[in-house]
Amino acid sequence: MTRQISLDKQVPDQDTAAGRVSGLRGHPWLTLFAVAIGVVMVTLDGTIVAVANPAITDDLHATLAEVQWITNGYLLALAVSLITAGKLGDRFGHRQTFLIGIAGFAASSAAIGLSSSVELVIGFRVVQGVFGALLMPAALGLLRATFPAEKLNMAIGIWSMVIGASTAAGPIVGGLLVEHVNWQSVFFINVPVGIVALGFGLFILLDHRAENAPRSFDIVGILLLSAAMFSLIWSLIKASGWGWGDSRTLLFLAGSVICFALFALWENRVAEPLVPLGMFRSLPLSAGTVLMVLMAFAFMGGLFFVTFYLQNVHGMSPVDSGLHLLPLTGMMIVGSPLAGLVITKIGPRLPLVAGMVVTAVACFGMSRLTPDTGTVTMSVWFGLMGLGLAPVMVGATEVIVGNAPLEISGVAGGLQQAAMQVGGSLGTAVLGAVMANEVSSSFAGNWTAAHLPPLTPEQSEQAASAVTVGVAPVPEGAPEALARAITSVAHDTFVSGMSTAFVVAGCVAVVAAVVAGFTRRGENAAAGAGAAHV
Numbered sequence: 044m045t046r047q048i049s050l051d052k053q054v055p056d057q058d059t060a061a062g063r064v065s066g067l068r069g070h071p072w073l074t075l076f077a078v079a080i081g082v083v084m085v086t087l088d089g090t091i092v093a094v095a096n097p098a099i100t101d102d103l104h105a106t107l108a109e110v111q112w113i114t115n116g117y118l119l120a121l122a123v124s125l126i127t128a129g130k131l132g133d134r135f136g137h138r139q140t141f142l143i144g145i146a147g148f149a150a151s152s153a154a155i156g157l158s159s160s161v162e163l164v165i166g167f168r169v170v171q172g173v174f175g176a177l178l179m180p181a182a183l184g185l186l187r188a189t190f191p192a193e194k195l196n197m198a199i200g201i202w203s204m205v206i207g208a209s210t211a212a213g214p215i216v217g218g219l220l221v222e223h224v225n226w227q228s229v230f231f232i233n234v235p236v237g238i239v240a241l242g243f244g245l246f247i248l249l250d251h252r253a254e255n256a257p258r259s260f261d262i263v264g265i266l267l268l269s270a271a272m273f274s275l276i277w278s279l280i281k282a283s284g285w286g287w288g289d290s291r292t293l294l295f296l297a298g299s300v301i302c303f304a305l306f307a308l309w310e311n312r313v314a315e316p317l318v319p320l321g322m323f324r325s326l327p328l329s330a331g332t333v334l335m336v337l338m339a340f341a342f343m344g345g346l347f348f349v350t351f352y353l354q355n356v357h358g359m360s361p362v363d364s365g366l367h368l369l370p371l372t373g374m375m376i377v378g379s380p381l382a383g384l385v386i387t388k389i390g391p392r393l394p395l396v397a398g399m400v401v402t403a404v405a406c407f408g409m410s411r412l413t414p415d416t417g418t419v420t421m422s423v424w425f426g427l428m429g430l431g432l433a434p435v436m437v438g439a440t441e442v443i444v445g446n447a448p449l450e451i452s453g454v455a456g457g458l459q460q461a462a463m464q465v466g467g468s469l470g471t472a473v474l475g476a477v478m479a480n481e482v483s484s485s486f487a488g489n490w491t492a493a494h495l496p497p498l499t500p501e502q503s504e505q506a507a508s509a510v511t512v513g514v515a516p517v518p519e520g521a522p523e524a525l526a527r528a529i530t531s532v533a534h535d536t537f538v539s540g541m542s543t544a545f546v547v548a549g550c551v552a553v554v555a556a557v558v559a560g561f562t563r564r565g566e567n568a569a570a571g572a573g574a575a576h577v
Contacts, residue, residue, distance in 0.1 A: 067246065069189065069249030070247065071191075071194065073243075073247045074248060074249070075198050075201060076247075077240065077247040078141070078248075079201070080236065080239055080243060081144070081178055081182060082205055083209045083236060084145070084149070084152075084233050084237060084240065086205075086210050087210075087232075088213075091212075091213040091216055091217035091229050092217070093361075094213070094217030094218050094229070094361045095220075096113065096114075098226035103160060103161040103164070105161040109161045109165065112168075113161075113165055113168055115280050116166075116168045116172065118280070118464065119273065119276055119277065120168075120169045120170070120172025120175075120176070121173075121175050122272055122276045122461060122464040123176075123272045123273050123276070125176045125458075125464065126272075126317065126318060126454060126457035126461055127269065128144075128180055128453075128457055129181075129453035129454045130260070130261075130265075130317055130451075131453070132177075132181045132184050132456075133453040136250040137181040137185045137453060138181075138185065138244070138248045138249065140177050140180075141182060141185060141244060141248065142244050142248070144176075144178030145178060145237050145240045145241045145244060146241055147171075147173070147177065148175055148178060149236070149237025149238065149241070150237075151167050152230040152232075152234060154167045154170075155168060155227075155230040176457075179456065180453050180456030181453065181456070182202070182456070183444055183456030183460075184453040184456050185248060186198050186202060187444050187445070187456070189249070196382075196384070196386045196387040196437060196441050197380060199437050199440050199444075200379040200383025201379065201380050203382075203433070204375070204376045204377075206436070207375035207433075207436075211365065211371075211372030213365070214361050214365030215365040217229050218362035218365065261309075261316055263309055264316055264318070267302050268302075268306050268317060270298070271299050271302035271303040271306055272299075272465075274299035274302060275295075275296070275465065278292050278299065279471075280468065280472070281295070283472060283476065318454055318458070322447055322451065322455070325447075327442050327561065328442065328443055328455075330558050330561035331440075331442030332462050333462075333558050334399075334439045334442075334555055334558045334559055334562065335459060335466060336463075336469070337466060337551055337552070337555035337558060338436075338439065338466065338555055339462070339464075339470060340467070340473070340548070340551050341403075341548040341549070342432055342470070343467030344470020344474040344475075344544070344548055345428075345544065347471045347474070347475070348478065348544055348545075349409075352537075352538070352541060353368075355512060356513045356534045356538065367421065367422070368425060371429040373426070374428075375429040375436070377433075378434070379437055381433070382433045382438065383437050386438050386441065391434075391439075391562050392559065392562050392563055394438055395435055395439065395442075395562055396556050396560055398431045398432065398433065398434035398435040398438070399431065399435060399559050400556050401428075401430055402432055402552045403550075403553045404431070404549075405425075406428070406546075406548045406549030406552055407549040408424040410541075410542040410545035410549065412542070413538055414538055431552075435555075439459070442563070443455055443459045444456055444459060473547070477543055478511055478540040478541065481539060481543045482507050482540045485539060486503070486506065486536050487503055487507075490532055493528055493531070493532045495532065506533075509533070510533045510537050511540065513533070513534065513537045515530040515534065517530060
């Protein structure tokens with residue numbers, strides 16, 4: 044029989060409750076500071092590494108597929124491990140898993156910097172992803188247990204602000220390090236940050252644990268969920284190369300569905316499940332999870348093309364493209380704490396609906412970008428998207444974590460992060476397919492209409508592949524007039540595909556706004572504040 048966890052249980056306040064901690068250890072705002080330093084490593088790493096990929100390719104003589112695995116290996120390890128890592132925190136304490144995550148992430152970063160082959164880089168990136176998975180749910184679990192209900196949204200708002208700031212800094216810091224030092228420094232930078240985070244964590248963080256925290260570990264559930272998540276993320280990563288109708292893609296998607304079904308059946312039978320399925324009886328929690336997936340779909344899927352648009356169509360350097368994205372991340376940085384205040388006062392539903400509506404407007408606005416769009420117009424749409432995303436990042440996180448009992452707050456934190464990973468992977472894969480389909484259907488006609496020299500089928504396929512990332516397939520030594528004509532066709536075709544992708548993203552954001560209407564304030568936020576014992 045499944046061990047039941049009450050979603051309405053209120054645990055009495057104790058002397059270690061948030062807001063009544065004496066001294067530095069366990070102080071809510073110092074806990075937030077210590078957690079934020081650690082989170083900076085993971086979020087900075089998410090964008091800083093992409094800038095280093097060309098230098099890694101040259102130095103280690105890596106192929107395109109190998110360089111892609113530097114990102115894909117990390118993503119797979121992170122997505123597969125998140126919920127299990129959250130359970131580890133619930134079982135053994137979020138302080139311990141957070142500190143282990145910090146130490147492991149910094150050590151694996153140093154190992155990557157010392158690697159002499161691309162195979163070692165990929166291997167240590169996988170290890171890095173596992174330790175990153177330990178770190179992120181534990182951070183949310185610590186905030187959930189430390190802050191009182193009336194301050195939890197503000198804490199999550201500042202936490203989201205840190206994520207936005209470090210995400211924005213990634214391309215800029217990465218570009219400067221690669222240009223003036225080397226690609227290894229992109230990874231070595233995590234070492235001093237990790238040492239500082241570990242030091243603060245050891246002295247500041249308090250080990251909060253719920254009285255009825257899980258005592259056993261669901262090994263079968265871990266294996267089934269890991270297989271399901273791996274099959275899902277793997278199929279999404281490979282779909283662009285294999286094709287959505289390819290038997291391999293369909294096989295992994297079917298395997299994912301089967302593993303998820305077996306996981307659900309097993310969780311209903313085991314005494315202490317990895318993920319208590321009863322938590323999804325909470326409509327707000329389920330709505331918050333779906334909302335996080337849809338938000339990440341629109342945001343990460345759309346942002347994937349913006350970087351190609353800025354660098355390959357407008358010819359910007361990685362640093363310049365990062366600076367042009369500052370309106371987006373800047374509005375997230377400013378808007379997240381403000382969103383936390385508003386959500387605390389009026390609840391999450393209205394801010395979440397409004398945020399997704401604004402995000403949808405921004406997506407539809409970005410669907411009107413052209414190869415010649417100026418910085419001011421781009422900044423308006425980027426800033427509007429950041430303004431819309433800020434309340435969603437804060438509110439959806441609070442809805443998921445706040446509607447889960449304290450004893451599974453780590454699982455809830457892992458669920459929130461996993462929802463973002465799945466949504467981002469799904470958005471990138473689906474919108475990538477939309478882009479590829481639009482480019483393949485219009486490229487040949489645009490090429491012919493521009494009276495360019497005819498291409499063989501193989502040449503046309505290669506050229507279209509380059510155009511899907513905004514690269515103009517100009518032959519070496521081509522006359523300037525011919526080069527300009529090819530570039531014009533390539534960029535117009537790319538922007539047409541990007542516009543279609545953003546329309547799809549905007550429609551997904553509209554659906555997300557409807558889902559946001561089913562959310563409400565976390566039922567167990569009050570229980571989480573001060574419900575723990577040391």
